Amino acid sequence: MTHPVLDAPISPLRQRLIDDMNMRRFSRETQRNYLRDIGRLATFLGRSPDTATADDLRRFQIEQQEDGVPVPTMNSIVSALRFFFTHTVDRPDLARKLVRLAHPRKLPVVLSRDEVARLLNATTCLKHQVALSVAYGAGLRVAEVSMLKVADVDSERMLLRVERGKGGRYRNAMLSPDLLTLLREWWKVGRQQGVMHRDGWLFPGQHAMKPISTRQLYRIVVEAAQAADIAKRVGPHTLRHSFATHLLEDGTDIRIIQVLLGHAKLNSTAFYTKVATRTVRTVTSPFDKLGLFKPGENSPDG
Template identity: 85%
Template sequence: MPVPTLNAIVSALRFFFTHTLDRPDLARRLVRLAYPLTLPVVLSRDEVTRLLDATTCLKHQAALSVAYGAGLRVAEVAALKVIDIDSARMLIRVERGKGGRYRNALLPADLLTLLRQWWKVGRQQGVMQRDGWLFPGQHPMKPISTRHLHRIVVEAARAADIAKRVGPHTLRHSFATHLLEDGIDIRVIQVLLGHAKLENTAFYTKVATRTVRTVTSPLDKLGLFKTGEIAPG
């Protein structure tokens, strides 16, 4: 059984013994296991472009563009309604974020243009309502499912010949990493992602390769090894 799953069981048992049975003594022996965090898979900007171009319809392209362009979680994308797009302030209202927290997300100008195109097409297809879901499912009264969004990403990645193991959250990882590489303050990124703790956002510094490449090593500043001055062997 994966360690995160075991830790979830431990947390549930500790709550049961401590609060339900009022026996905190029984919970003392329940210890959460430490496990190494794996680095998230991040797409390059070229790979993101190829993935979005490989989608099969405007609705799918718009949904994945929201995930990347605003850095939303897959459940947040699925739960968006048309009224959540605030074009006057260039914001996306996220009312069903993790932990039930509300926040404002980024609405890039190009993303707004794409969403307006999807609005026109959706209205023509009869699936879009002014107070309805931004991305309706097979039934217009229900939102697209997170499972369907995951399948869309996987199929688009396969069509774009991207060998990396990707999912909807990969686009969110890529959003945060690319912002960090562009020099955006990490606390701003924390707000945009809706992270409660800065340490969760700081994790992206481990995969921001462009940021690493801009650092000059102190060895280079010594000037010991000039190009062409090292004898072979």
């Protein structure tokens, strides 16, 4: 079965949608996902998605649920369709008919500091090591690492400029002295290899004119984790989770971490308090302050 919205070379509707996403500086990955998800509705309808009715959307979501589509995937489709109906076809009444489902958020996988060091040391070349070091050392999303340019490294202000963050937002990420040293080493090696240019990508792909892909970064992380004998299920976002958790455990204010991560809402950052085990271990229980058991005394069952 084909996707009417996707298969047409360039229909006016598709172009309008792409223009709306470009105007808001959506990342390439987000645009690809939105086109795919709107294509799902077009496939269901068997006609152009801008002709959908409220009943069509209701039946579409019921069918998704009955087919066992995971809740996060269903919610991602809702986001794409809400954007489409609100901005591209100016039918906000339909956007309000789409139901977003609640689901328990799983605790993120977090590496210990030792595991992060082992993973970075298990990479097979300097470019891969530096790319993963940026993901952890600056807390960047995988797409943000991929889209960094050499000019985004601001060594005077010790910042990394993230021009295409989530939702197309611009922000500054931290640049530590050790990370800058590593980046300078990669700059020298990359120049010698002929793949690094002042106006080029910080991490070029197989073709120097294109950035490294998010898929390749994912593969690099997985292979490094296996080589480092890390049994946890690891992906590029694991390094971002670990960055935030380690900062929280070191006592960094959660609102500062929110800014560093580029989170729009504080509750997104506060989620890391659930995995900051070092923070929990450093807290003294009020029970211990009762003084019921003094050092040297026998335990109750002794």
